[in-house]
Amino acid sequence: xxxxxxxxxxxxxxxxxxxxxxxxxxxxxxxxxxxxxxxxxxxxxxxxxxxxxxxxxxxxxxxxxxxxxxxxxxxxxxxxxxxxxxxxxxxxxxxxxxxxxxxxxxxxxxxxxxxxxxxxxxxxxxxxxxxxxxxxxxxxxxxxxxxxxxxxxxxxxxxxxxxxxxxxxxxxxxxxxxxxxxxxxxxxxxxxxxxxxxxxxxxxxxxxxxxxxxxxxxxxxxxxxxxxxxxxxxxxxxxxxxxxxxxxxxxxxxxxxxxxxxxxxxxxxxxxxxxxxxxxxxxxxxxxxxxxxxxxxxxxxxxxxxxxxxxxxxxxxxxxxxxxxxxxx
Amino acid sequence: xxxxxxxxxxxxxxxxxxxxxxxxxxxxxxxxxxxxxxxxxxxxxxxxxxxxxxxxxxxxxxxxxxxxxxxxxxxxxxxxxxxxxxxxxxxxxxxxxxxxxxxxxxxxxxxxxxxxxxxxxxxxxxxxxxx
Numbered sequence: 001x002x003x004x005x006x007x008x009x010x011x012x013x014x015x016x017x018x019x020x021x022x023x024x025x026x027x028x029x030x031x032x033x034x035x036x037x038x039x040x041x042x043x044x045x046x047x048x049x050x051x052x053x054x055x056x057x058x059x060x061x062x063x064x065x066x067x068x069x070x071x072x073x074x075x076x077x078x079x080x081x082x083x084x085x086x087x088x089x090x091x092x093x094x095x096x097x098x099x100x101x102x103x104x105x106x107x108x109x110x111x112x113x114x115x116x117x118x119x120x121x122x123x124x125x126x127x128x129x130x131x132x133x134x135x136x137x138x139x140x141x142x143x144x145x146x147x148x149x150x151x152x153x154x155x156x157x158x159x160x161x162x163x164x165x166x167x168x169x170x171x172x173x174x175x176x177x178x179x180x181x182x183x184x185x186x187x188x189x190x191x192x193x194x195x196x197x198x199x200x201x202x203x204x205x206x207x208x209x210x211x212x213x214x215x216x217x218x219x220x221x222x223x224x225x226x227x228x229x230x231x232x233x234x235x236x237x238x239x240x241x242x243x244x245x246x247x248x249x250x251x252x253x254x255x256x257x258x259x260x261x262x263x264x265x266x267x268x269x270x271x272x273x274x275x276x277x278x279x280x281x282x283x284x285x286x287x288x289x290x291x292x293x294x295x296x297x298x299x300x301x302x303x304x305x306x307x308x309x310x311x312x313x314x315x316x317x318x319x320x321x322x323x324x325x326x327x328x329x
Numbered sequence: 330x331x332x333x334x335x336x337x338x339x340x341x342x343x344x345x346x347x348x349x350x351x352x353x354x355x356x357x358x359x360x361x362x363x364x365x366x367x368x369x370x371x372x373x374x375x376x377x378x379x380x381x382x383x384x385x386x387x388x389x390x391x392x393x394x395x396x397x398x399x400x401x402x403x404x405x406x407x408x409x410x411x412x413x414x415x416x417x418x419x420x421x422x423x424x425x426x427x428x429x430x431x432x433x434x435x436x437x438x439x440x441x442x443x444x445x446x447x448x449x450x451x452x453x454x455x456x457x458x459x460x
Contacts, residue, residue, distance in 0.1 A: 019374075021366045021400045028359050063395050092395065092414075114402040117354035 011128035012036045014055035016046035016072065017090065018064050022113070026059060029117050030124060043067025047075065050082060056131040057124050058087045059111070062098045070098075070105045077106030084134050086127035090115065137235050141188070144230070148195045155206055161278055166190025168274040171319045173267070176312065181238065182267060189242030189271050196226025196243065209286050220255045223247055241265035246272045251306035273299060273308055273316050292320060342408035342438060344445050349404050363403055364446040371439055374400060378416070378435075382428045390428060391420030401439065404446065409438035 013035045015026040027037045038053045040046040042064045050058065058076065060069035069089055076082040088109040089102040099110055109123055152158050169186040178186075197205060200222055204215045211219060227244040230236040245268035248254035250261055254272075264272075280295035290298070296317045303310040346360075353360050374397045381389035398413035412435040419428055 017399075019396050019400045020370050021363050021403060024366050025353075025359070025363055025403060028356075028362065029354070061399070063392055065392075092398065092417075113399050114352060116352070117356075 010034055010036060011056040011124070011131070012038060012053060013124055013128075014038045014040065014046065014049055014053065014058045016040040016043070016049075016059065016064065016069065017061040018042055019061075022061070022090075025115070026120065029120055033121050033125070035124065035128070043069065043072045046072050050076065050085075055085065057127045058085060059090055059124075060087060060107075061090050062095070062102065070101050073102065073105040073107050084131075084138075086131055088123060088127065137233065140233055141235060144195060144233070144236070145188075145191050147198060148191050151194060151197045154202060158282065161282065162191045162194075164278050165193065165271065165274055168278065168316070168320070169271050172270050172274060172312070172316045175315045175319050176270070178266075185238035185242065185267055186270060188236070189239045189246075189267060190274075192226070192230065192236070192239055193242055193246045193271050193275065194222060194226065195229055196222035196224065198229070199225040220247070224256050238267075242267050242271050244268070246275055248272070249307040250309065253307060269309060269312060273312055276302070277316070296320075342405060342441060342445075344405050344408065344442060346449050348406075349449075352403065361450055364450055367400060367404070368443055368446060370400065371397070371443070375436060375439065378432065381420075382425070382432050385425055387420045387423040387425055389420070390425065391417050394420060397435075401442065405442060409435055409442055412438055 013030050015023055015030070015037055016039075017023050017026070018041050023039050023041075027039060030037050038049050038055060040049045044067050046058075046060065046064075046069075047067075049055075060072055062069045064072075073087050073089065076085065076087060083106075086108045087106070088111055089098070089105075089107040090111045090113060091098040091102065092113055102110060109127065111120060111123060148162055152162050166187045167190070169190045170183050173183050173186045200219055204211060204219055207215065223244050223246065227240055230240050230243055242265070244256070245254075245259065245265050248257065248259040248264040248268060249272070250264055250269070252258045252260040254264070277295050277299060280290045280298060281292060283289040299308065299313045299317070300310070302308050303313040350357065350360055353363070374393065378390065378393040378397060381393045394413045394416035398410055398417060401413060402410045412431060416428060416431050416435065419425060419431065
């Protein structure tokens with residue numbers, strides 16, 4: 001994979017312009033540079049072609065019949081499947097307002113008509129490299145998630161834990177008013193929080209009963225193992241505090257660093273709450289699953305004991321519709 | 330288009346094959362291909378612009394002139410490119426008084442350009458249009 005980061009791959013480029021001569025110019029220049037070119041004559045056709053062909057770089061004329069290039073760009077940048085695909089808006093040389101609207105729509109680059117062949121080639125070449133790097137990082141992250149799910153699969157009693165955790169954590173984050181970057185980190189953190197368990201032997205991970213102090217000491221190493229696994233990936237920098245600190249507690253009773261209060265990162269606090277809730281409401285070889293109400297009551301007691309923020313626990317119970325029942329009990 | 334009078338001096342537009350080729354990376358084959366596409370597509374583009382001017386629709390004038398400007402700017406900086414831009418701005422500003430006269434000028438400039446482009450196609454490397 002690392003070799004792929006440094007070599008030039010043939011790219012697929014989408015050209016959307018309603019003027020045939022402009023499309024032909026771009027097609028000719030880009031195909032002689034080794035790219036595969038897909039053309040569209042209007043905004044809707046561009047969206048269809050993007051969904052079908054998954055281009056590496058997209059060139060959009062601002063003015064197109066029906067849906068214009070700005071709207072196409074907005075839609076691409078709002079869709080998780082295409083938001084990282086570089087978009088070049090092609091504008092008139094003097095159309096400053098188009099450029100400003102293009103920036104607002106999320107365009108990555110601009111080209112002015114008439115497009116200079118060399119400039120077009122260099123821009124597309126450089127954006128292709130960026131896209132290939134993003135793809136490589138995506139593959140690395142996908143490999144990590146696969147690893148996390150493989151670890152989950154080692155223990156049949158945790159089936160679906162990561163997926164539920166990701167969903168609950170995002171829901172709680174949203175309830176607490178967090179922004180999209182934090183929500184994204186919570187989603188990925190939900191999957192990756194226990195990735196360090198790859199370093200915990202099956203005999204401990206799958207033990208159907210309480211762990212000995214020695215075994216627990218080994219188990220407590222998984223956040224640090226997970227953190228060092230994630231460290232080389234820059235794209236996981238916001239996820240690492242979750243992986244490292246999701247077993248920390250506000251009263252300093254957690255691990256691995258016995259952090260206290262605000263030193264426990266907020267995103268790790270969130271995952272910590274939903275992790276405990278999911279563990280309690282899932283069946284284990286040595287106990288039956290608690291009901292949502294029982295687990296909620298337990299979390300509130302833990303908050304009262306200073307381990308979790310009461311506000312966060314209540315917000316979480318609110319998101320699963322159990323706040324009133326648990327507070328009453 | 331055949332009855333549009335040719336009042337435009339080709340050389341006044343400052344078009345030369347060399348200038349055009351410098352915009353296209355010196356690629357004669359590409360220039361020939363684009364010239365053929367332009368000669369085929371410009372009547373439809375002009376027709377759309379005429380319709381917009383006749384209908385008095387400022388936004389349609391802006392869009393049609395913008396498209397024509399994009400197409401013609403592959404070959405030339407001033408002349409029809411500048412005139413199409415003038416019409417685009419008139420549409421953008423909603424000032425359609427005088428658009429028929431500007432449109433006439435644009436048509437003449439485009440016809441002059443197509444004569445140059447046809448000459449270029451015929452000769453391979455083209456001429457300056459001064460003959």
